[in-house]
Amino acid sequence: MIDMSTVPFDTHKAIKSLKEAGVDEKQAESIVGLFGEAYSNSTATKSDLEVLHKDIKGDLSEIKTDLAWIKKFMFGVGMAVLIAALKYIFIG
Known part of the structure; x- marks a missing residue:
């Protein structure tokens, strides 16, 4: 799993927003983790x-x-x- 301290956006806020939109917590964490991983793999x-x-x-x-x-x-x-x-x- 990616170290969320290196992701350039507020992961807690993103998870909270997804949960408020009806996504369960486990899925929200997975989605945010995927975005963070994609960012860290393609950013210099x-x-x-x-x-x-x-x-x-x-x-x-x-x-x-x-x-x-x-x-x-x-x-x-x-x-x-x-x-x-x-x-x-x-x-x-």
């Missing part, structure tokens, strides 16, 4: 988000490093093409 926690944030920052750092290398490589290729063009123009 703060620590989940922090781990994801660190992963994304690491990926971005790696991409920046790759882009810096590509930029230097493209500059080198551009210089080689420029030198070859100038050599062709002036030397023949």
Whole structure:
């Protein structure tokens, strides 16, 4: 069973509302438990988000490093093409 202290809604109020609507207490507790379980299984926690944030920052750092290398490589290729063009123009 799920720990009801982690459910983001007032479980006692939900059970009370269901009982007032004619649902017996055992069924009301089961329904509220199912909603709580569904919430806890599909919701990211703060620590989940922090781990994801660190992963994304690491990926971005790696991409920046790759882009810096590509930029230097493209500059080198551009210089080689420029030198070859100038050599062709002036030397023949």
